[in-house]
Amino acid sequence: MLSIEEKIAERNVMGQRADILIVDDGSTDRTWEIINQLHQAHSRVRGLRFSRNFGHQSALIAGMAEAIKTADMIVTIDADLQDDPDKISEMVDKYADGADIVYGVRNNRDTDSWFKRTTAQGYYKILKLLGVELVPNHADFRLMSKRAVETFLSYPERNMFIRGIIPKLGYKTDAVYYKRTPRMAGESKYPLKKMLAFAWDGITSLTIAPVRLILILGTAATLLAIAMMAYAVIMKMLGLTVHGWSSLMVSLWFIGGVQMISLGVIGEYIGKLMNEVKERPRYTIQAKLN
Template identity: 50%
Template structure:
């Protein structure tokens, strides 16, 4: 038998610890809701079946539950949540005092719901529920955050697909760390959620905030389905607002672009001056006062207005952050997990 000497051993890499799977966690499914009365019955039915299956397979522990966050709905959403909470022991509800927006409602659910693992998803059934067991497997293998990433955007229109993918590339170009083609369908461990609690962001963009936490992450791909019922609560106006939040909340690149634009405008003005002098000295086609007045006026005026707008946006964020107003208020909760007599 060959004898191994110390010089035969490879000390270039530390030995990898033996991988030990975590035990089945208590899972909380967090779903922000805004006027979702049309889809809520089917969503509840599927999620209740999913939780029962996860428990039977040993992927989720007893005590796992569904947490709907009513973001100030004006229809029968909260009434339905209350009925389901009374009918199913695994359904709970959190009602905000008023509409605070999707990101704040989602944060409220994450910070309010108990559980060792929290999975955030939309209530419209576009997120593939079959991806959740795979996300839990990654958690049990050691991941603290698991991103559910769209494999393709076949259900999106050409405009939405191109604009969304272009936006993710723009964020990466500006230095914002985001997961490509990932929205808010993700798994977070209790450790990651408690770390997220320390971030007191006034303008929330969780897609950019969660990667700031660090910790071990993994990716699970899924195919996004069409909306089961109802209408999208994110029209173009809200999508553009969320996109702008993502840019201005995580990078100062627009301010630096203003400096670059100032340099370019200065160089352009010098070139324009040289061109105007050339026309005046060597030709007879010069129009008195046109080149020196009209072009610089429109050019500089547009750049100044754009620059003031961008600076004003950042100043507004500073102003709103200094007020330190609460991001949401919980009006009422319902469900077994919030009852004092529940262990």
């Protein structure tokens, strides 16, 4: 049975050589040992090993930066085998027709739980309301031409949300649709906590809408305070003042909560700015198999 790269090479769409580059994001199991074995058995298998875990987005960027040195196009795909590698040939056809970016898009979410399916759809809707251009039901399974990858890699920011940056490149795009399958082995490295952090990173790296929302809340709170002041003056003039602390306490807690949330959101943006200014490397490569 022919492998995916052999099928593509046989059709002579992109030449006679297609390599597989595997990025080991600082795993603590036998992953790098297995990559070494594959490299010894198959010259087309190459590998990168991080010195520690730098995150999914950094692993993708490192793989792109290394692969594009010798490739005319690249395909990124997660190693959990849930995305359909047979669709790569169809992606190559779209590339041959002139598309610089071909998205792999799920045509259903049957393998997801109700909670994950509902929150994912809600997340896409929120980002759309915030003005973020995103491809729904697309993760990181995509084909990109050499010039698209080089343009993407010219973006210098460290806080990178790749799914939101790729649509901003402006090149011709297309899509292939596939059914995502359950994981063949292992457990997801994205529990709810990591998923929420990833979603928040996506929002804060692509839009300043949360800061604008703070301005709107502050304006609304100010207008409410002015209205309450006018109401208190009128009640005082009419002699209808009622002594009590409930409304006062509720107001204090509400204003205090808004202020703390506002400071937290602003602090998040300031923290990201601090990381950008430091210009630290996105990742450190410990070993490389070419």
